[in-house]
Amino acid sequence: MGAQVSIGDFAVMTSLTRKALRHYHDIGILEPAHIDSHTGYRFYDTSQVDHAHIIRRFRSLGMSIPDVKALLSTADTATRTDIITTHLEQMEVQLQQTRDTVGALRELLSPVCTPAHVELRHEPALAVWSIGATLDVSELDSWFGSTVRKLRDAVAAAASAPSVIVPGGLYDRELFLESRGKATLFVAAPHSADPPEGIRAEVLPQAEFAVLTHSGGHEGIDRSYGALGIYANEHLISHQGPIREHYLGGAPPDPTTFTATEICWPIFSTTPPPE
Incomplete structure (x- = not known):
């Protein structure tokens, strides 16, 4: 265990907002190390920083909450690899769809031309x-x-x-x-x-x-x-x-x-x- 820090300090250390930290607490993927019973203030352990960084990185890459939760809840390397590989494949499909959409939009900037050969x-x-x-x-x-x-x-x-x-x-x-x-x-x-x-x-x-x-x-x-x-x-x-x-x-x-x-x-x- 490391040192306990306030939610404010933990937010600075992890680039996660107070709202995000509360949400991740509610859904059970990043729970505070301690909650003061009188004030309700949340305190986190410095050992949770890496865990928080993993969550933020995968969420910024579009991974769903259930997949992040599954990734963090397993210690099996093969299972983690499957989750990450599936997400990468989904991102590649989305990237191609975005490229196709960009190409179609660029084409629409020019009017329909008379075909070269009918x-x-x-x-x-x-x-x-x-x-x-x-x-x-x-x-x-x-x-x-x-x-x-x-x-x-x-x-x-x-x-x-x-x-x-x-x-x-x-x-x-x-x-x-x-x-x-x-x-x-x-x-x-x-x-x-x-x-x-x-x-x-x-x-x-x-x-x-x-x-x-x-x-x-x-x-x-x-x-x-x-x-x-x-x-x-x-x-x-x-x-x-x-x-x-x-x-x-x-x-x-x-x-x-x-x-x-x-x-x-x-x-x-x-x-x-x-x-």
Whole structure:
């Protein structure tokens, strides 16, 4: 044991305020060495200074009170390492999210630019295997991942030889307008094969599109949507049909990660389709 000091001196020694020290006392992670029964004054032992510094440092790094409490209550090195490692991983995720947010904010300082290249494309009728669902936007990511895997597995099992599988999606306007609507994922149907249970065989009708390729993952795709929509409405005649996407560059180890997305904005064409 060291010397007992007042809460004022202890605050100076540890850079913890009176309010913080009282709070840490109340929750049981830094209790005074002695409380005067007549005055209620708190006194701390100088041996508690290092303990207080540990609490302050971890709290300044964003560690939760329960994790600080668990860290201080165990003498097991492996348990302490697990707690600190988990917190470091959480901080790395938060740091990346902050970097992404900063990048997005910087991008928003400049207006949406006319895309460098918009292709006008006639998509012929296409026989596909598809899975559709009516979803909230918040459910879309998890549904997308499981559905892409299901379609890829079904085609791989039915195909007589390995082939490049390029999934696509159709998204009704209600998904954008109401945050709930119909989404459909599809792949080109294998020749001479019937789809397994839960997968529908259908033919997508021919259609005309303005197409913009968004490089990379989903990050920033809203800007590409904005640029393509501006082009389609200022230079073409926009059609109110579903938005179509094609997902390029997927690999078997992770079939839900793509290198690019073709955004296909439906338009009315004034020229006949190619024969």
